[in-house]
Amino acid sequence: MIRYSRVAPVLLLAGMVTVGACRRPEPEVVPPAPAIDTAAERRAREAAAAAAEAERRRLEAEAAERARLEAERRRADSVAAENRRMESLRTTMASAVYFDFDRSELTSQARATLDQKVPILRANTNLRIRVAGHTDERGSDEYNMALGQRRAASARRYLVSQGIAEGRIDIVSYGEDRPAAMGSDESAWAQNRRAEFEIVSGGDRLVSPSQ
Amino acid sequence: MQTLYRWAAAALLAAAAAAPAAAQDTTRGVRIGLTYGAGTRPGVIVLPVAGPGGDSIAAILRRDLDYGDRVTLIGEEATGAAESARAGAGGRVNYPLFGRLGAVAVVQVAQTATGAQVTLHDVGLERVAEQQSFPIPAGFGSPQWRMAVHGVADEMERWITGVRGIAQTRVLFVRAGRVYVIDSDGANERPLTDEESASSPAWHPDGRHIAYSSQSDAGTRIHVRDLATGQVRAVTATPGPLNITPIFSPDGRSLVYAHGRDDEANLVLVPALGQGAARRVTVSRGAQANVSPSFSPDGRRIAYTSDRSGHPEVYISDIDGTNAELLTPFAFGDQYYRSNPDWSPDGRAIAFMSQIDGRFQVMTINLRTRAIRQHSSEGINEDPSWAPDGRHLVFTSNRTGVKQLYVLDVESGRVRQLTRAGGVRLPAWSPYSGTAQ
Numbered sequence: 001m002i003r004y005s006r007v008a009p010v011l012l013l014a015g016m017v018t019v020g021a022c023r024r025p026e027p028e029v030v031p032p033a034p035a036i037d038t039a040a041e042r043r044a045r046e047a048a049a050a051a052a053e054a055e056r057r058r059l060e061a062e063a064a065e066r067a068r069l070e071a072e073r074r075r076a077d078s079v080a081a082e083n084r085r086m087e088s089l090r091t092t093m094a095s096a097v098y099f100d101f102d103r104s105e106l107t108s109q110a111r112a113t114l115d116q117k118v119p120i121l122r123a124n125t126n127l128r129i130r131v132a133g134h135t136d137e138r139g140s141d142e143y144n145m146a147l148g149q150r151r152a153a154s155a156r157r158y159l160v161s162q163g164i165a166e167g168r169i170d171i172v173s174y175g176e177d178r179p180a181a182m183g184s185d186e187s188a189w190a191q192n193r194r195a196e197f198e199i200v201s202g203g204d205r206l207v208s209p210s211q
Numbered sequence: 212m213q214t215l216y217r218w219a220a221a222a223l224l225a226a227a228a229a230a231p232a233a234a235q236d237t238t239r240g241v242r243i244g245l246t247y248g249a250g251t252r253p254g255v256i257v258l259p260v261a262g263p264g265g266d267s268i269a270a271i272l273r274r275d276l277d278y279g280d281r282v283t284l285i286g287e288e289a290t291g292a293a294e295s296a297r298a299g300a301g302g303r304v305n306y307p308l309f310g311r312l313g314a315v316a317v318v319q320v321a322q323t324a325t326g327a328q329v330t331l332h333d334v335g336l337e338r339v340a341e342q343q344s345f346p347i348p349a350g351f352g353s354p355q356w357r358m359a360v361h362g363v364a365d366e367m368e369r370w371i372t373g374v375r376g377i378a379q380t381r382v383l384f385v386r387a388g389r390v391y392v393i394d395s396d397g398a399n400e401r402p403l404t405d406e407e408s409a410s411s412p413a414w415h416p417d418g419r420h421i422a423y424s425s426q427s428d429a430g431t432r433i434h435v436r437d438l439a440t441g442q443v444r445a446v447t448a449t450p451g452p453l454n455i456t457p458i459f460s461p462d463g464r465s466l467v468y469a470h471g472r473d474d475e476a477n478l479v480l481v482p483a484l485g486q487g488a489a490r491r492v493t494v495s496r497g498a499q500a501n502v503s504p505s506f507s508p509d510g511r512r513i514a515y516t517s518d519r520s521g522h523p524e525v526y527i528s529d530i531d532g533t534n535a536e537l538l539t540p541f542a543f544g545d546q547y548y549r550s551n552p553d554w555s556p557d558g559r560a561i562a563f564m565s566q567i568d569g570r571f572q573v574m575t576i577n578l579r580t581r582a583i584r585q586h587s588s589e590g591i592n593e594d595p596s597w598a599p600d601g602r603h604l605v606f607t608s609n610r611t612g613v614k615q616l617y618v619l620d621v622e623s624g625r626v627r628q629l630t631r632a633g634g635v636r637l638p639a640w641s642p643y644s645g646t647a648q
Contacts, residue, residue, distance in 0.1 A: 102522060102546070104474065104498065130428070140550040140564070140571075141594070141636055142411055142456050143516055143523050145424075145431065146469065146476040146500035149453045153474035153498075172430050172452045173471070177388075177408075 089206040090199065092116050093129065096180075097155055099193045102139065104150040106158055114155060117197070118162045119209035126202035130170040131155050134196065136189035137176050148173030155195040170200065252283040253371055254313040262322040264351045268360055271396075272318065275364030275378035278396060278627065280602070280620040282371055285314050306337040316340070316371050320363070329363055331370050341370045354399045361396070375643065377598045382605050382629065383412040383421060384616060384638040390423050393616075395598070395640075397629050403438065411503075411637055415459045415483065418644035422446075422457035422466060433457045433468050435484065448481045448489040456503045459483055460530075461510040467492060469502040476500040478515060480530070492532045495519065505554045505561070506530075514538065514552035514561055523548040525563050538576060539563065539583075549574070551594055555601045562595035562604055573606050575621060586619055595619075596640045605629060605638045 095117075097110035106114070121127055133152030135144040152171035160166045181191040255276060260269040277284045309317050309332070317332040326347035333340040343366070347359040361378035368376030380395045388407040393400040408426035415421065415435075425434045425445075430452035436443045446454065446466065453471025460467065466483045469476045478492035478501050492513065493501040500523075503516040510530065517526045520537065522545075528535035538561065539549040547566035554561050559578055564571040565585075571593045573586045586592075590610035597604055604619045613633030619626050 102548075138569070139548075140503070140516065140523065142503045143500065143518075143550050145410075145453065145455045146471055146502050149471045149476065150474040150498055150500065157474070170429075170452070171473075172428060174426070177426070 096194045104154045121164045123209040128200040130198045132196045133173045135176045136192040145175040148175045253315045255282045255316045256285045256314040257318045260320045271360045272364045279376045309334045377600045381641045385636045411456045416463045424455045474498040508558045516550040523550045525552045557601035598640045599643045
């Protein structure tokens with residue numbers, strides 16, 4: 001900076017001398033105005049084109065993003081729908097059947113519950129299930145193991161009578177060991193005298209009976 | 212053994228003489244045990260035991276004899292007088308004084324280097340009736356030490372009454388899916404299995420092996436465990452989802468349990484220790500369950516729960532399943548039932564449980580007269596199992612709110628609580644040899 005401040009006044013003086021020496025009347029010359037205008041216009045056109053292009057690209061990108069989001073949403077909707085469908089099938093498969101005290105015969109309500117499972121078992125031939133028989137807390141602990149077994153067997157027998165292969169249905173008894181409802185009243189007992197259904201394998205992608 | 216009967220007679224006389232005396236004169240602190248069914252129970256004094264741990268030995272012997280319910284234990288308060296009676300003049304035993312205290316027998320224990328020298332005095336005859344040395348292991352207060360002292364008490368009871376006591380026995384039971392064992396006096400409770408889904412434990416007559424069922428999502432299997440080594444063997448003779456309620460035959464050679472297939476459950480018989488094919492004991496027709504077997508002491512017959520009549524009742528048949536007969540009568544249409552038989556070791560009675568007003572109660576049926584007795588009424592009382600003396604039953608009861616084990620003397624009706632921590636099920640009293648581990 002110190003060096004520049006010394007040199008700059010010298011250059012300034014030299015410039016002033018040159019301009020003074022050249023001053024004289026100028027000839028009538030058409031200035032090359034159009035040439036100057038054309039260049040400016042070209043630059044303007046180019047700028048406008050570039051801007052338009054950018055806008056187009058932006059709109060395109062926005063449209064693409066909208067399309068992507070839309071596709072994603074549709075996909076999500078369909079996954080959700082599929083999940084809901086599967087969940088509904090699984091819920092139908094899992095719904096328990098209930099028994100009267102000290103009985104293992106199926107009630108009409110129990111048969112109706114089993115009837116809903118049959119088409120799903122038919123449509124999904126790889127589906128294997130386990131039926132677990134349970135009892136309420138009354139009765140002999142030991143006899144209740146046999147009673148739970150018989151309840152599970154009773155449910156299996158009905159499914160087999162509807163054409164489901166016996167080999168696809170395991171049965172197990174938990175007697176009174178795993179109550180669904182706590183308490184020592186008829187309401188709890190009624191919820192505990194049951195057969196539960198659990199998918200052992202082949203339940204990852206269930207096919208709806210209608211498909 | 213002849214002394215037993217003479218003592219019984221003497222006890223009658225002693226009780227007759229002592230009862231009014233006790234009523235009139237309590238200042239001496241003498242209590243003649245008339246609490247329950249007095250008269251036929253010989254009065255017994257256990258003298259204080261000298262030396263380290265002597266107090267504990269005397270306390271255990273007294274309690275064991277008391278729990279045996281066959282003698283009248285003359286209270287500790289009497290032992291001061293008893294002591295002076297023993298000292299007597301010139302070290303002679305003052306039998307007349309013991310007699311006045313109501314005793315027909317006096318137990319005298321002297322600790323030795325290896326255990327205890329035990330003397331039983333016959334007060335009536337004024338002489339020593341029995342004398343024997345008992346080994347007691349070192350380790351004062353340990354489970355083994357306690358068991359050895361219980362063994363002394365049981366032999367005392369045999370000397371006095373002719374029937375061995377049951378102090379040196381144990382009881383299996385289930386809590387939170389694990390098999391536990393507890394000494395007959397309530398001491399030394401501990402789990403035997405890690406499994407969390409065990410049920411229906413049963414003793415092998417050798418007292419060393421137990422069987423029980425073990426549950427998983429794949430089904431329930433029978434396991435046989437060697438208590439000495441901790442080894443567990445699964446019985447594989449009957450694959451399938453339901454294998455429950457094992458019991459060993461009295462000769463220890465067979466194992467019988469209920470095997471369930473489809474909607475039926477039948478008793479099958481397999482070799483007790485080692486694998487072998489299963490033989491059917493019961494053969495059901497259609498949906499039917501035969502569970503909870505119990506052998507007669509001669510091993511020829513078997514009692515079990517069967518619902519062949521429509522709902523569960525107790526049946527007896529030969530061990531090959533023939534000659535089945537209904538043991539527990541029922542009224543047609545009765546929604547309540549009877550189950551879980553346990554044949555008494557003397558063969559004369561079967562304990563079972565019966566729903567009365569919807570609650571199970573402990574019952575016994577005399578096999579000769581078919582007379583049925585009800586032994587409980589408070590709360591729900593289930594799963595009776597005989598002690599090897601054929602006189603006491605262990606069972607579960609929720610009479611205090613949670614299920615605990617109780618011991619009942621069926622002769623006197625006296626009941627004592629065995630467990631302190633609740634949530635117990637399915638007790639099984641050991642044979643006399645149930646002290647191997």
